[in-house]
Amino acid sequence: MGKVYLIGAGPGDPELLTLKAARLLARADVVLHDALVSDAVLAVISPAAEIINVGKRAGHKLLAQDEINALLVSHGRRRPEVVRLKGGDPTIFGRAGEEIEALRRAGIAYEIVPGISAALGAAAAAGISLTDRRVASQILLTTFSRGIDGSAMDWGCVTSTTTLVLYMPGADYAEVSERLLGGGLPANLPCVIVSRATGPQQQVRWSNVARLASEEKLPAPALLIVGRVASHEIEDLSAQFWDTNRKDPDLQQTSVS
Numbered sequence: 001m002g003k004v005y006l007i008g009a010g011p012g013d014p015e016l017l018t019l020k021a022a023r024l025l026a027r028a029d030v031v032l033h034d035a036l037v038s039d040a041v042l043a044v045i046s047p048a049a050e051i052i053n054v055g056k057r058a059g060h061k062l063l064a065q066d067e068i069n070a071l072l073v074s075h076g077r078r079r080p081e082v083v084r085l086k087g088g089d090p091t092i093f094g095r096a097g098e099e100i101e102a103l104r105r106a107g108i109a110y111e112i113v114p115g116i117s118a119a120l121g122a123a124a125a126a127g128i129s130l131t132d133r134r135v136a137s138q139i140l141l142t143t144f145s146r147g148i149d150g151s152a153m154d155w156g157c158v159t160s161t162t163t164l165v166l167y168m169p170g171a172d173y174a175e176v177s178e179r180l181l182g183g184g185l186p187a188n189l190p191c192v193i194v195s196r197a198t199g200p201q202q203q204v205r206w207s208n209v210a211r212l213a214s215e216e217k218l219p220a221p222a223l224l225i226v227g228r229v230a231s232h233e234i235e236d237l238s239a240q241f242w243d244t245n246r247k248d249p250d251l252q253q254t255s256v257s
Ligand SMILES: C[S@@+](CC[C@H](N)C(=O)[O-])C[C@H]1O[C@@H](n2cnc3c(N)ncnc32)[C@H](O)[C@@H]1O
Pocket: 011, 012, 036, 086, 087, 088, 089, 090, 091, 092, 093, 094, 116, 117, 118, 119, 121, 122, 166, 167, 168, 169, 194, 195, 196, 197, 198, 199, 221, 222, 223
């Protein structure tokens, strides 16, 4: 019986791999990776390793999640060191929970090796701080899509000091803008779209919640950071954003610290 390492590949730049991830990749027997893992990171894998792309991308499913779980279990039973390599951090929108459950049920040892999630790579790419004691004291990592129960966004937890990071915003920025406005976010609240963060084709587009609707689409993978930190003029941004347009009284009460 071997061990399965659920490793975070980070957002793209191989230099953002942890030392532990690089060490394990260099000696793995088999690596099962997602589509989002960059070629530069894949190049770190031992040439002797078997490399299996189990990735899924925009409708072209290579393997269903159940099949990936079964593969992990069968390799975990036969090979000493199995790596499950996921973009960013394995525990953030990575379905790691389902894989862990399958491994636990099969009695296979596993270890999580954290990675730099796309939110952090995107903030670095944009040159902004996700928290800022003047305007942002909490970060919400979220997505509008997914969720087996189709769970809607819980706008109640968004306050004037929230930085909202939207993974998998999809190609329809108009819909995203509409949903943000519908959730009560002010039209002129800054946001930034970061595409292919930390990779050679990285792009950063500054916008705001209303203007987002007409922004040109950036190539996937991309994410959206929304909040007063998504600006290089934080000093000029005031609580006025939150005094107008709000539908949720709780949000209106929140003051800027
Ligand atoms: C299925 S989620 C996986 C997230 C990953 N586990 C993480 O921690 O970053 C995929 C989404 O992450 C975001 N993403 C991943 N890599 C990115 C990158 N290099 N630049 C921008 N967004 C990225 C995109 O929103 C993409 O649709």
